[in-house]
Amino acid sequence: MNYRHAFHAGNFADCAKHALVVALLRGLLAKDKPFAVLDTHAGTGGYDLSAPEPQRTGEWRDGIGRVAASDDPVLADYLAQVRAEGFPGRYPGSPALIHRLLRPGDRLMLCELHPEDAATLKARFRGDPQVAVHRRDAWEALTALTPFPERRGLVLIDPPFEQDGEFERLAASLAVLRHRFRAAVVAAWYPVKHRAPVRAFHAALREAEVADCLACELTLREPTDPTRLNGCGLLVANAPFGFELEARRILDALLARLSRGEDGEAATVTRVTVER
Template identity: 70%
Template sequence: MNYRHAFHAGNFADCMKHALLVWLLRALAAKDKPFAALDTHAGIGSYDLAASAAERTGEWRRGIGRLLDIEAGPLADYVGLVRAAGAPARYPGSPALIRALLRPGDRLLACELHPEDHAALRAAFRADRQVAVHHRDGWEALKALTPFLERRGLVLVDPPFEQEGEFARLAQGIALVAQRFRAGIQACWYPIKHRAPVRAFHAALREAGLRDLVAAELWLREPTDPQRLNGCGLLVANPPWHFEAEGGAILATLLERLGEREPGEGWAMTRLAGE
């Protein structure tokens, strides 16, 4: 409940997560049938990069600030949406990016538990009939709000990882949604500080017998310091066709732009379980 994303908006982890999210949503929209998206930890929707929180860390300058000149290539779609949302003055969170890619007939379910952030999110979408804002726990929403009536769509799980047991909770959530909503795409963010928790998370997914899993990862330095965010991953269940190849090109371009040339930096697109 204490986590506030305003301090970290537009950092390298946001860039990685959101660039892949945009690709996944474009893949969903390639078919005519409507879809829904569930954002379990939605935040406030849009962030002022000149506000004291963002300026205090300056993380966006080493993230989206290094990408805003991009006009072509694997990141062009994502960066274009960010510029259209007001960057570099403002950075769009995941609900804003999802909303920008909804077609008539598609819808967004956005959950936020923090009372102040929920109020800001509700105000941002108050007059929008395609967006439903819920003041509820994102983990509980996985059961309450899936499967979708549309029978197709995306579940974005982006927890703050400020409490113990978040990796275990994430693995349980992925298994739950896979059972309830087999056709749904899941995109689940996780931090990479050191390797042991990530290896255990991947192992838990395999042991649960889950199928069609891909882990997209980007790290800016060797992940050996448990006190530092050295990288991050996006676990994608039921990925669309070509995700591994085209998502890999996104990760490679991100590392080229955002990397500090520190020892051990890299990216990986790893299939954890076959179809």
């Protein structure tokens, strides 16, 4: 309840997550059938980079502030959406990026538990028939709002990782979700501070037989300090055709802009569990 994403908007982890989410949506858009998206930790939908919170941390300067200068065509789609939402003055959250790419028959469901952020989110999308905003617990929403009537779509899970047990909760939720809604593309963000929790998370997915999982990770330094965000990952289950190769290209392009030559820098896409 205390987490406010405004302090971290546009940082390197946002760039990785959002560039990959745009690629996932393009995969869904390749078919004519309507789809729905559930964003479980939606935030406010967009952030003023001149506001006190992002100015206090300055994280966006070493994130989107550097990535926006890229002329790599693999990042062009993501950067076009970011600029269309007001960058350099503003940085979009995932609700804004997703909403931009919806077609008339598609739907977006947004969950946010923080009362002020939920109110801001509701005001942003008030009167939009394609968007439903819920002030509710994200983990409860995963079962309450799935499967979608459209029978296809994206579930984006982006926990703040403020509390102990978040990796375990995420693994358990992925197991349930993949069982009840196998057709969904599922994307779950996670921090890479040090390797042990991430290894345990991936092992839990294998133990639960959560099929067809890719780990898309970007690390900017050796992940040995558990007090720092040294990298991040997006666990993607049931990825659209061609996404694995596209994810590799996206992460390589991001690392080219974000690199400071530190030990442990890496952009990787690895298969955590096999297809079934």
